[in-house]
Each structure stands twice: as structure tokens, then as C-alpha cells.
Amino acid sequence: MIEYLISAEFYQILLFYVYSGILIGAALAVVTMRNSIYSALFLILAFFSAAALWLLLEAEFLALTLVLVYVGAVMVLFLFVIMMLDVKIKPKSGISMYTKVGIFVALLMALEMIMLLGKKMAHVLPQDDLVKHVKGYSNVKEVAENLYTQYILPFELASVILLVAIVAAILLTLRKRSDYKYVSPESQVHVKANKNRMRVVKMETEKGNYIGGDE
């Protein structure tokens, strides 16, 4: 018993449950927090726990990418957006009817799913087999090989989706202000002194019927 408690297997399972617990808790907090900054911070916590789970699976590259890309870039940008938008914190209100019904249905579904899967899947779940790679195994190489040969088509499609996202974002947000006092340098350069700038107006001199004087 003691031997099992100090073994690497036990330690790994313990870590798995700790990180999974944090992940689920953080994910719940993301959707229940009233203040959206807290939500964003909890999302960062969720990403960190997910990265830790990947580390347990010896997928270091994915774990690092998750932290770098999502925590480092996406979430920081997200926080900026939230802080710039001046989001109001919703005052505490009672649980609405929809929420009550929603929670009831969700609990019912969760219960059904547990009853359906729990018993049958218990023996299928991995017990304590560790992921162990041989020495010199390269995570990056494995990912790259799959991404650029086996899944090249989905990879390219994902890039098209990103392009569409960019186009859509710009299309929906770019606005030209009507009160913008912008002078085009191009038209400024093309101004000709005698054509566009100065105009000699010829007027006939007034004759007769002049007002004033003392005729």
C-alpha cells in the first residue's frame, strides 16, 4: 500500500485528478462570474490546467503552445478588449425562471448520462498505465508529420477559415467617419497653381444706375 502511494503511477493519477478538478472548477467559474475580467482570468487558469494535463501525457509541445498562444497572446488581447470596452458589472439578481429550468434539465441530462455510461465505461477507463515515450522521441516532429502530411487538407482549410474570420471582422467593424477632416496628399500634390488654386474672374463693370453719390 505504502509502496503504491509513493510510486510514480499514483503520483501521476493524483496530479491528473487535481488538475482536472481545477480545470472543471475554472471552466464553471468562467461562465458564472459576474465580472468579465474575473471570467477571463479564470479562463487563463483553465488553459494552464489543460496545459498541465498535456504535460502529463508527455505532449510538451502542445502544452507549451497552449500557454504561449492562448495565455500569452489571445487572452492578453482579450483582457485589453474587456478593459477598453467599459463593461458594466451586472448587479446581483435572483435566479430567473429560465435559469431554474435550465439547471434542472442540465442536471437531469447529466444524471442520465452518468447512469448510462458510468457503469459500462468503468472498466474501459484507463487505470494506471503511464504514457511513456522512448528516449529521443520528438513531440514536435510527431505533430509536424501529422499536420503536414496526414492532415494537410484540414490544415489548409483551417487557414481559409481564419482568412474568412479576418475579412468578416474587418467588414463588420471598419467604419469611415463622416466628420473626418482628411486631406488626401495625392490630390494636394496634383494641384496646379494657375488651374486649381487661383481663378481670375472677369466681371463687367457696372454702368449707370449707380447708387450713392450726389447726382
Added chain:
Amino acid sequence: MFGWSELTPVLPELIILATACIVLILGLFTTHEKGGLLVLTSIAGVVFAAIATAKSHMGTQELVKQVLFNGNFVRDYMGDVLKVAVYFIMLFVFIYSKQYLRNKNIFKGEFFALMLFGLLGIMIMISGYNYITLYLGLELLALSSYALVAYDRDNAQSNESAMKYFILGAIASGMLLYGMSMIYGATGSLQIDQISAAIGQSQDTMLVVFGLVFVLVGVAFKLGAAPFHMWVPDVYQGAPTATTLFISSAPKIAAFAFAVRILGQSLDGVFAQWQHIIAVIALLSIIIGNLFALQQTNIKRLFAYSTISHIGFMLLGFLGGEEGYSASMFYIITYALMSVAGFGMIIVLSCKGFEAENISDFKGLNQRNGWFAFMMLLIVASMAGFPPLVGFFSKLYVLKAVVDQGFYVLASIAVIFAVIGSFYYLKLIKVMYFDESESDQEITAGFDVKSILSFNALLQLALLLFIPSILGYCIKAIESL
């Protein structure tokens, strides 16, 4: 590794992608009023793609099913037939949207670029052979559609419907992915044929069925079938009519292909489990679609509910075995043609600062313009399924396939509600022919749009001559799966 042998079969997709990028760049140099060049480029791209698709069928050799890109993509007869149908419909969509965007003075190059990206998504959904590829095609289409729905951004209704569409679409995608991951866990593969083989070998299919339920929710949402239909009327009404025209036609064909690939090809081993769910979804769609359409006064909402009932009929065909699949395929192709004509009619009757989106706007159309009243009559009667028109035959084939499988009760309920539904189509016809006109609005649309619309509406009659050959293509397509 891949080379030319893998790139030639995906030539249509490459052409559409290239056209989309060209249109995107050309759009930068186009002013709001013009833009004929953009429409022309888009049409040229679609025509070239159609030639590339049809070329492999011109010779005497039969197209052999090719699985490419390590099992991510399939080129088969069904895919090619559906793609040609989609190209054909997209031509109408481009021409009608040009008219609409000019009328409302919101012409931008991005509109056509996004539609072409959406078309690429449709083609990937038709030809995907792996759950990842299918899902990415779906998202590509969905993302373009969200942007197109929100396109008229100064219009509050357009924004609201885009928001609803986006949030509900994201939830549906989540459901779909959850189901797919369950199926992956049960079968150890994401490739269509491998999943089917794995289900055939395993004794315990419980986990697959578990995933299947979630996948079905996702598919039903994307189709707009009954318990998941709430977004359809709001989005159809709120979106600019040019967008409604698009999302009500070509994506439905893609959703059919998506459902066939997932339900018919990969989850065929658990047919006994999903046939009941599909039967309930189909019946609910027919009932809800027809009953709720009765009380609509907005014609876009009315068409939305009619779409729901049509999707119900299409899903009914999934119960009818191989014969049923080909009937469904015929149904969805002809439906897309009707739908595009119906919304095209709204666009043609609209003019600057006025949109003919209420049923009352169609009052006395016969006095104002007898020809277009007749065109609308053809479209509406075909949707209702009156005998000499193509809509009648598509319903007939689906019902025949279902009856052949012994689902008498299902078929009779469907027929009863189709008859109830014909009331609101008749109401539209009555309004056009027997009511007094309230306005003397002239039809300002250009000659090209008018003639294309007339062609589109007359197709409801003219297709009668081609029914045997189109149905033949559909049967051959399903047999070659």
C-alpha cells in the same frame, strides 16, 4: 505525400478558392455603384469550377470513387452531382444579390468573396470523408453565413439575427464536436469508412449511439429541423434578402450531403437506432413548419417555416433505404431551385427604399404585372406541391420510398400536413389575383434579372421534361456510394 494526382481531382475547389481571393482583391478597387466586374468574376469562377467538375464525366469512362489526401476527401458521383446543382443555384444567387445590393446601396466586394468562401465550405461538406474535414467545411460555411447575415450592419434587425445565429450555431457546433469525439472514442477513427467498419465489428454500440445523439442534434440544427428550428424564422427575416436567398438554398444541399456522409455512410451500422430519431424530427418539422406558417404575415418568415417543413420531407426520405436517399437528393435539389426563385421574387419586386417583404405587398400583383404574378404562382404552387409542377413529383418520390418501407402512418401524417400547409400558399395566390392593389409600384429591376427570374420560375414547369434524367443521376449517385 501528394502530387498532381491528388490536386487534379480537387481542381473545382481550388478554382473557387482562387476566385474568392481574386474577388476579395478586386473589391478594393470597386466603387459602391458599380461592381458588375465582381459579379462577372464570381460567375466565371463558378462556371469554370462546373466545367472542371463535369469534365471527368464527359468521356466514356465512369468516374471511379477516389479517396484523396489520406482519407480526408472523396471524389465520387454523388459529390459531383450535388456540386453541379450547387453551382447552378449559385449563379441565380449572384445575379439576384447584385440587384438587391444595388437597390439598397450596400454593394461591397466582400459580399461576393464571403459567398464564394461559403461555396467552398459547401463543396468541402459535400466531399469530406473525415469528420475533421466535414466539420471544417461546416464551420467555413457557417462563419461566412454569420458575416453575411450581419452584413447590413446599420440595420438593428440584421445584427440581432446574426447574434442569435452565431450563438445558437456555436452551441450546435459544440454538440456536434462532442458527439464526434464520442464516436472517435468508440471506434478509434474519424474516417467515414473506417468508422463504419469498426461499428460493424464491435458488439457493443452503446458509446456510438451516445455520440450519435449529439451528432444528430448538430445536424438537425444546421438543417433547421424541428425541435432545433427556432433560429430559422428570425435569421431569414432579419438577414438582408440577398443573404436569405443564399442560406436558404445551396447550404441545404450541403447539409443533405453532410447528413448522408455521417448518418448513411459512417453510422449505417446503427441505422436501427437513428431511424426513430430521424422519424420524429422529420414529422415534427413537417407539423411545426406547416402550422406556424399559417399565421405569418411576413413573407420571409413564411418561407422560413415552409423551409422547415420541406426539410422534414427531405429527412423523411432517409427512412426509405437507398430509394429514399435518392428521393431525398432529388427533393433537396428541386427545393433549392424553388427557394432561390421565391426569394428572387421578393428582390425583383423591391425597389429603392422599399422591400416587398409583407404578404400585403403582393396584393393585386396580377393587375400590376401579370407575367410576374404568374411566375410567383408557379413558384408557390411548386412549393405547395400541386400536380403538374416539379414540387409535386419530389414529394411523391419521397412518400413512395417511405411507403415502400412500410411507414404508412408516417406517410399519411406527412400528406395531411402538406395539405394543411397548401392553405398558406393558396392564400398568397389569392392575394395576388383577387385582391385590390394597394400601390402602383413599378418593377424597376433590370432586364437581366427579370429574365433570369422568369427562367428560374419556368424551370418549375420545364424540369418536368428532365425528371427521369435528374432522378436517374440521383439514383446512380446513391448507388455509387
